[in-house]
Amino acid sequence: MTWQGSLFDGLEDRGERLSFDALRREPLDDRSWLDVVPAWVPDHDVLFARMLERAPWQQRTRQMWDTEVLEPRLVAAWRTGEELPAEVTELVAPLNARYGVDFDSCLINLYRDGSDAVAWHADTVRTTMRDPLVATVSLGARRSFLVRPAEGGPVVRRYAPGEGDLIVMGGAMQHDWHHTVPREKSASGARMSITLRHSRPGA
Numbered sequence: 001m002t003w004q005g006s007l008f009d010g011l012e013d014r015g016e017r018l019s020f021d022a023l024r025r026e027p028l029d030d031r032s033w034l035d036v037v038p039a040w041v042p043d044h045d046v047l048f049a050r051m052l053e054r055a056p057w058q059q060r061t062r063q064m065w066d067t068e069v070l071e072p073r074l075v076a077a078w079r080t081g082e083e084l085p086a087e088v089t090e091l092v093a094p095l096n097a098r099y100g101v102d103f104d105s106c107l108i109n110l111y112r113d114g115s116d117a118v119a120w121h122a123d124t125v126r127t128t129m130r131d132p133l134v135a136t137v138s139l140g141a142r143r144s145f146l147v148r149p150a151e152g153g154p155v156v157r158r159y160a161p162g163e164g165d166l167i168v169m170g171g172a173m174q175h176d177w178h179h180t181v182p183r184e185k186s187a188s189g190a191r192m193s194i195t196l197r198h199s200r201p202g203a
């Protein structure tokens with residue numbers, strides 16, 4: 001598979017198209033926060049179509065008690081050290097510059113319809129890294145993205161990211177808080193999330 005061409009081919013001034021001017025920081029407490037940038041990727045529909053066509057989609061399985069079940073979404077993954085698609089690299093460069101880390105791994109999720117979902121969890125990178133940053137670009141249909149304390153309790157934040165929005169989870173969020181994209185009967189179509197992690201301390 002080749003990953004040639006830029007998401008911004010034929011478009012001018014990429015820098016201005018991935019601007020952090022509209023960034024809003026939302027603290028969860030004195031250790032954890034989310035950054036939200038609405039419509040961060042203006043050409044989100046182009047990116048959605050390219051990734052839908054080109055990403056190496058797979059449906060993973062999960063062990064539940066003594067049964068293997070299919071995860072209710074498709075994923076495409078690039079581990080640390082693997083070359084990222086050109087379109088993803090173009091998202092990573094401004095994020096690296098803004099946050100001063102190396103977003104070096106990528107998992108793209110495809111929620112094909114409202115039956116696809118991901119349960120409450122925190123990202124596993126927390127087991128190998130203190131305070132990892134996790135950046136998510138949401139494409140396609142808007143879906144609920146909810147946050148609650150890791151020990152359980154009521155939802156404290158509700159977002160409906162889609163159409164190029166960026167959310168960055170930071171501070172101790174992966175240690176102290178959980179997030180989910182729940183099933184949603186009323187979902188208007190497919191949603192894709194490009195999730196980027198920095199997984200090496202000091203990088």
Ligand SMILES: O=C(O)CCC(=O)C(=O)O
Nearest residue numbers: 109118123136145181193
């Ligand atoms: O799709 C999203 O916005 C969240 C994905 C997620 O939390 C994960 O893959 O670990």
